[in-house]
Amino acid sequence: MTFLEATRTSYDAIAADYASRFPDAMGGVALDRAVVGAFAELARTHSPAPVADLGSGPGHVTALLHDLGLPVFGVDLSPRMVALARRAHPGLRFHEGSMTGLDLPDATLGGIAALYSVIHVPDEHLPATFAEFHRVLRPGAPVLLSFQTTEAEDHLHISERFGHEIALDYYWRTPEQVEQLLIEAGLAPYARVRREADGGEKYARAFLLARRPR
Template sequence: MSDLDTAFLTATRTSYDAMAADYASRFPDAMGGVPLDRALVSAFAELARAHSPAPVADLGSGPGHVTALLHELGVPVFGVDLSPRMVALARRAHPRLRFHVGTMTRLDLPDAALGGIAALFSIIHVPDDHLPTAFAEFHRVLRPGAPVLLSFQTTDTEDRVHLTERFGHEIALDYYWRTPEKVADLLVKAGLAPYARVVREPGEDEKFAKAFVLVRKPAS
């Protein structure tokens, strides 16, 4: 990829490095105490366990809360995040788990290596023209039959929001709000098979609805 293509990766890495500690403190619970969200992660974990010992990759793992939850659910799992400071926080908080610096658009993994992929609230910073690249990587590194669980904020209309400040830190970060239909369509075009779609209405302290899309790599 050219420097122009990777500009969003640099902006995302720099922004999350700046606010890593405050972000981890602000969101100490992987699922925010929402039973439905945890149930969907549990369902994903059950599907992924069928492919053990092949590991699950938690992409955009941040401070490691979801990685730790999947570990508790009996899934062999490791985390990948673009931000070195997030990875350092995750390693400190969960020293028995593995965390690596990397990007979902170019995974440092062999073909058919994974028993599942979780990417919770991490595609929200990936521009539309780079999502097909990421989803093609998902297809490449998954074992046949292995599941993918995505979650992201969603609205009735697609939008891009640019933030220059969060938690008192200067950032330069784009957020992309998408419909679950659009994301599911791109996943199907990447060769992944639909399994389920769920949209949860905003909670008491939430501004946006949350979409969950579950797909699988076809078994053959």
């Protein structure tokens, strides 16, 4: 089973539990919302070019970006996640697909948000994934990544969540590692934010904001 198949099957299994467990896109953390707000301001300058929320899950972040004034749509590997998102947000568009190969023309997106979704992409596939981001972004358009981070690269395999048997791999990386891969894909770093774990979180969080050069 490929990592895409394993990720799709795992999130299909936990979709309903995940959506009810995490009903707030930003978990109520003000700093996280501020970073997303900054991304939205940058992306808004490229309107009406659409923004893609990659790894959109039950649609919470897509809805938040819509509320911030962006013409946004969601993309997720899991058909059940897409179905939940469409039911919860009937006025928004959600599609099944993979960030590793987007069914979009070159230079058409006004922004990409990939919040806590590159954590399931193995190291050897990240360069091609970021090259795909570069391909579909308009010149000057931003990309926002967020991910759990540790002091050193780490890999975690989860075989059970919410009482469901799954096969889901997580890849923890440092902001510096991910930023270097963005640079190698032709994307220009713009801002880096790291915060410590908050509330019941186990890991610190990193946000990287980059842009396709004009």
